[in-house]
Amino acid sequence: MQEDEEEEKVQEVQKDNKEEQEKEVEEQEEVEERSRDGVEQEKVEKEEEQEEEEQEQQEEEQQEEQEEEQEEEQEQQEEQEEEEEAGGAGGGGGGAGGGAGAAGGAGGGAGGGGGAGNG
Secondary structure, eight states: OHHHHHHHHHHHHHHHHHHHHHHHHHHHHHHHHHHHHHHHHHHHHHHHHHHHHHHHHHHHHHHHHHHHHHHHHHHHHHHHHHHHHHHHHHHHHHHHHHHHHHHHHHHHHHHHHHHHHOO
């Protein structure tokens, strides 16, 4: 009888040990998974940060181009006014056409820059 009880205790202890080992293995796997997730999360955050920086840079470039366009238009408008005062609606019309062409070219450049960045 006593041998049976001892055998039972030994089996119970072995069972407990086995369960504890399994628990430790599971915990270890969870830790590894969390650390992998952490690394992935960092990668994702870095990529998002980089994309934001690129987008900000593009926006700044576009804004600079727009400001340059406005300055050009203003200069052309002033020139046009001077030309009109100096004598001739014909000369003024030519200046306006040239200004529209320059603005269109600058706008095309801004669009091209945006397309390259997004690609």
